Amino acid sequence: DEARNSLIEKMQRDVDHEGDVMIQRMVERVKDNGEDRCRDILASTLQRISSSYCQESTVSSIEIASDDMKGRIIGREGRNIRAFEKATGVDVIVDDSPGVITLSCFDPIRREMGSRSLNKLLADGRIHPSRIEEVVAETKKSLNEEIQKSGVQVSFDLDLPGVHPKLVTMLGRLKYRTSYGQNVLSHSVECARICGMIAAEFGLDQDLAKRCGLFHDIGKAVDHQYQGGHPEIGATILKRYDEAKEVINSASSHHNDVPQESIYAVFTQAADSISGSRPGARGESLERYVERLEKLENLVTSFAGVSNAQAIQAGREVRVFVNAQKISDKKAVRLAHEVAKQIEEQLTYPGEIKITLIRETRVVEYAR
Incomplete structure (x- = not known):
């Protein structure tokens, strides 16, 4: 034995x-x-591609001519501000900040509607509940028309005919959505163009590739009435409106939730990483940034044989220092693959992360 x-x-x-x-x-x-x-x-x-990016947040600031307008916006016993919040669905914050009123809402479309409505009311001067309801209704109608025009313009710019009207509307809604501070519609358009160019290099269908890139984040256009992550929601929406199976799979698999079934899904994932990882494309708060780096370093140092880990380049790269007595050169290759796999499975991050594993032996001797 x-x-x-x-x-x-x-x-x-x-x-x-x-x-x-x-x-x-x-x-x-x-x-x-x-x-x-x-x-x-x-x-x-x-x-061949160049895009501008829009940094947005969850609040909008409205400048007012004088602090006397704050009283008029609040109204007698708060009736005006209550009517405005009820009609728009946004929170109006009136504090001691001079010359500024803040609108807060997690739904960017509602926040945009509230911002435009309040600016109209301030310019008009007539601020009372009935007038508030009238202005909000007008603003909502014009905003919906603008959303529709934005979707149509995107389809025209990318030369994609036959897009379902409901999908056109959803594309327009992406204009007011952000991901890590990056405008989702701009990101989707850039992904579509990148996919089309890569497909052209391989001699494949450019129009199909552009549809895959354009609709990969369409699940972000809907509100809380849909359950699940945006890849799953996007695939359900695209299937409902009879998009090609390659487009559906590209939407559902670009975060590796399901297996990739075509080369177009690979193009879409690559384009998504390229667009999101470009410097300046995305932004995040200092707290989230520090938390993300700490999670990355803690995950890497949890592996046996790793003595230290340093996240650099804003979390785009992590340098892994291993114990040369425990990890051989051959095992270092496998360890790098295991670290990359665990990062993909456990962490959420924009773009990609480069893992650089460093193994060195230092010999120190003293001549006396």
Whole structure:
């Protein structure tokens, strides 16, 4: 039994060693053959596209001519401010800040409607419950028309005919949605263009690729009445309006919730990462930023053999320092893959994260 156990342990060590060598060879082969081609395609794509980004938040500030207007907005016994909040669905914050009234709402479309309505009321000067309801109704109608025009314009700019009217409206709603501070409609349009360019490099259907990129975040256009994550919701919406199976799978799989079933889904995921990881594209609060870096470093240091981890480049890269006595060069390759896999499964982050594993041996001696 002892001899058998010793033989099994030796065989297991040999298999692990061979597996590490095989992984390293496969990685080197893939890098040699594919890195140059991928670099050429992505560099060509990025050089051909340029977009501006819109940073937004959950509040809007309205400037007023004098603090006397605050009393008129509040109204007798607060009737005006209550009527405004009821009609728009936003919270009106009137504090000691001079010359400013703040509107707060997590729904950006409601917040935009409230901001426009209040500006109209301030310009008109007539502020009472009946007038508030009238102005809000007019603003809601004009905003819905603008949403529809935005969706139509996007379809026209990307030269995508045959888009269902309901999807056109949802595209317009994305104009007032943000993700990590990045305007979702601008992000979707950029993804569509990147997908189309990559598909052109491969000689594939550009229109289908653009539809995949454009509709991958369509699930963010709906409110709380739908249950589930936005990839799942988006796939359900696209299926309802008879989009191609490649478009549906691209929406449902761009966060790896389901397997990717076509090359267009791979294009969409790549375009989503490119658009989101571009410097300046997205923003986040200091607290969330620090929390994200701490989670990243804590996850990496939880692996056996890791002595230290440092998140750099705003969390786009993490440097992993390992104990040279516990981790060999061959095991370092496997450890890097395991770290990357755990980060993908447990953390939420924009773009991609580069894992740089560092193993070094230092010998110190003193000459006396």
